[in-house]
Amino acid sequence: xxxxxxxxxxxxxxxTFLFLEAICGWLIIENNQYQSSAFFNSANSSVASILxxxxxxxxxxxxxxxxxxxxxxxxxxxAKLEQLKLSDSLAVDSALTPEVINQFEFTVAKVINNxxxxxxxxxTINKGTNDGIKxxxxxxxxxGVVGKIKTCSGNFSTITSVLHFDNLISSKLKKNGAxxxxxxxxxxxxxxxxxxxxKHVKVAKGDTVVTSGFNAVFPENxxxxxxxxxxxxxxxxxxxxxxxxxSTDFNGISYLYVVNNKLKPQLDSLKIxxxxxxx
Amino acid sequence: MNxxxxxxxxxxxxxxxxxxxxxxxLVLMNFAFCYIYIAFLLLIPLEISPILYMLIGFATxxxxxxxxxxxxxxxxxxxxxxxxxxxxVRFLTPRGxxxxxxxxxxxxxxxxxxxxxxxxxxxxxxxxxxxIEASEISLFFFTFGKxxxxxxxxxxxxxxxxxxxxxxxxx
Numbered sequence: 001x002x003x004x005x006x007x008x009x010x011x012x013x014x015x016t017f018l019f020l021e022a023i024c025g026w027l028i029i030e031n032n033q034y035q036s037s038a039f040f041n042s043a044n045s046s047v048a049s050i051l052x053x054x055x056x057x058x059x060x061x062x063x064x065x066x067x068x069x070x071x072x073x074x075x076x077x078x079a080k081l082e083q084l085k086l087s088d089s090l091a092v093d094s095a096l097t098p099e100v101i102n103q104f105e106f107t108v109a110k111v112i113n114n115x116x117x118x119x120x121x122x123x124t125i126n127k128g129t130n131d132g133i134k135x136x137x138x139x140x141x142x143x144g145v146v147g148k149i150k151t152c153s154g155n156f157s158t159i160t161s162v163l164h165f166d167n168l169i170s171s172k173l174k175k176n177g178a179x180x181x182x183x184x185x186x187x188x189x190x191x192x193x194x195x196x197x198x199k200h201v202k203v204a205k206g207d208t209v210v211t212s213g214f215n216a217v218f219p220e221n222x223x224x225x226x227x228x229x230x231x232x233x234x235x236x237x238x239x240x241x242x243x244x245x246x247s248t249d250f251n252g253i254s255y256l257y258v259v260n261n262k263l264k265p266q267l268d269s270l271k272i273x274x275x276x277x278x279x
Numbered sequence: 280m281n282x283x284x285x286x287x288x289x290x291x292x293x294x295x296x297x298x299x300x301x302x303x304x305l306v307l308m309n310f311a312f313c314y315i316y317i318a319f320l321l322l323i324p325l326e327i328s329p330i331l332y333m334l335i336g337f338a339t340x341x342x343x344x345x346x347x348x349x350x351x352x353x354x355x356x357x358x359x360x361x362x363x364x365x366x367x368v369r370f371l372t373p374r375g376x377x378x379x380x381x382x383x384x385x386x387x388x389x390x391x392x393x394x395x396x397x398x399x400x401x402x403x404x405x406x407x408x409x410x411i412e413a414s415e416i417s418l419f420f421f422t423f424g425k426x427x428x429x430x431x432x433x434x435x436x437x438x439x440x441x442x443x444x445x446x447x448x449x450x
Contacts, residue, residue, distance in 0.1 A: 013329040017362040020337050024358060027344075027351030028411070047345045054300050115348065117306050119413045122348040158348060165415065186418050 048112065048124060048156040055112040059254075066254045073142040104219050105260040107131055109139075112156070116189040116250045121163040123147060125256060128155045136217070138259040144223035144247035145169060145211060146256055157258075162224075163189055163250055170215050171224050174208040176201070182209065182224055182244070189250050192225065194242040203230050209244050216264045223247045287323065291339070294319040299346040302436075311428035314404070316343055318437050320361060321400050324382050325368055329361075336361030349412065356407035360400055367399050385441040393441070398434055405430045 008015060109131075113124035127133050129152045139146045139159050147161040160167050162184055169182040171194070180197035194209065207227040213220030225244035232240060261267075298316035305313050320336055327335075340354030347353065368383075373392060385393040405426045413422045 013333070013362070013365075016330045016333055017358065020333055020358045021355060023337075024340075024351045024355035027354065029351075031350035044345065050299070051346070113346075113348075117310075117312070118347075118349065119415070119418065120349070124348070165413075186413065186415065187421055 045153055045155060048126075048153070051113045051124060052126060055110075062252075062254055065252055069142045069252075070255070103261055103263045105262060107133065107258040107260065109133075109157075109256050109258055111254050111256060114161075114250070114253065116161075116163055119165050119186045121161045121189075121250075122150065123159040123161050123253070123256075125157050125159065125258075126155065127258065128152045128157050130154050132260065133157050133258050134260075138217040138219075138261075139256050140218065140222050140259060141248050141253050141256050143249070144225070145218060146248055146250075146253065148217060149258065159256075161250060162192065162246065162248070169218075169224065170212045171209050172212040173197075173201070173203065174210050174221070179212060179214075180209075185243075190246055191228065191243050192246055194227070194244060195239070197239060197242060199240060203227055203240065203242055205230065216261050216267045218259060219261075283324075290319055290322070295339070295342055298343060303346065307428070307432060310425060311432040312425070313429070313432050313436050314401075314408070315433060315436050315440070317357070317360070317401065317404050317433070318440065320357060320364075321397055321437075322382060322384055324380060325377060326380060329365055332364070333358055333361045352408060352411050355411055356404050359407050360404045363403060364400065367396065371396055385438065394434075394438070397437055398430070401430050401433050401437070402426075405433070 107127055109125040109127040111123055112126050113122075115121045115123075123139075123146070125139075133149060133152050135149050135152055137149045139149060145162060147159040147164070147167065149157050150160045151158045162169060162182070165184060165186050167184065170179075171182045172179050178197060178201040180194045180201075182192050183195050184192045194203075197203065205227055209224045209227065211218040211220060211222040211224060225246040227242060228245045229243040230240050294316045298314070302313050302315050316339065320332075320339060323332065323335065336357040337354055340357035343353040343357075344350050368377075371392065381387055383393070383396060388396070409422045409426050409429070
């Protein structure tokens with residue numbers, strides 16, 4: 001027994017090392033889970049308040065771009081409003097109930113921390129459970145899709161951005177509605193790849209990619225990006241390698257909208273009943 | 280010794296604040312990162328007990344991870360280098376051994392020793408950091424490029440700060 005203790009004592013540095021690395025391993029695995037506790041990341045309120053302090057200073061340098069973005073968005077919304085006014089006079093599709101038409105609620109949030117250069121990128125925003133935000137909600141920006149809420153604390157939340165290597169976004173081609181999936185390639189924050197798009201679907205440079213709206217996280221037809229390159233994949237037979245330019249400039253985002261789909265619980269429970277909860 | 284502890288707590292705050300609030304946004308061409316906070320670990324006296332040193336490394340890593348949203352990754356890399364430093368130091372022993380209570384700064388150890396010491400230290404940290412982050416075979420060479428460029432970047436910043444803030448007062 002004494003020998004054993006002596007052995008542990010002699011190698012105490014090594015065992016401390018193993019112990020600490022084991023804790024790290026646990027932390028990494030814990031944090032990779034889709035929804036983890038709000039304690040171990042920047043939604044933690046004391047960490048977030050420091051980030052917010054930093055953000056209060058850097059805000060002034062971004063004002064010009066933020067103003068431009070908001071003005072652009074205003075113009076776009078105005079144009080849409082005019083369109084709606086016109087179509088309103090035509091008959092509204094009577095099959096849609098008001099519940100379906102008003103199913104999306106938007107909450108404005110401000111970015112206080114953002115990374116774009118890691119392989120797994122997260123964004124921290126200044127709204128949390130106190131503002132009705134829950135993990136799993138979608139987040140969109142003025143120019144298109146941004147990500148999904150990962151964790152919430154009282155006043156802050158973290159988002160897994162599109163620039164997160166494991167984040168898959170259900171999407172479709174705007175021109176023909178072909179279903180596909182957007183996944184980031186881990187390298188360039190301005191581009192992503194389209195995967196699972198069968199070869200027989202015709203894709204050309206310049207096609208618009210939008211959200212499909214299938215999984216009720218994002219509304220339908222939110223902009224994702226524009227196809228920039230299509231080439232043959234030598235490894236996999238039935239698909240092309242398609243690169244898209246993301247419409248959102250992740251380095252410049254500052255105000256985002258969190259999407260709350262009021263019908264999502266219904267849709268989810270229906271999916272569980274039919275046994276397709278992983279879709 | 281007490282003065283030493285206080286000044287190291289001060290260094291800890293200064294390096295971590297600089298890393299989190301300033302250097303975090305300093306990335307060259309989306310490719311070269313600067314992790315200057317490890318200079319804090321690098322400059323701790325050589326005679327510290329290994330276990331205490333690893334615990335300090337752990338605390339430093341956890342603090343950084345909070346701000347980078349990478350729970351565990353910086354911590355793992357920091358614990359690794361703090362465990363390996365005694366071996367690096369033994370390997371680099373100058374002729375005649377080390378002086379008593381020496382701090383491994385550029386001023387006290389000389390440029391040559393300091394560059395070799397800190398580049399080994401930084402390289403191990405960055406290899407661990409980037410490969411734990413991108414545990415994905417398809418990104419192997421991309422990550423390797425990141426490791427090399429970031430190590431150079433961090434090393435240059437480290438040496439510049441050494442000349443700026445640890446300049447020899449008496450010689």
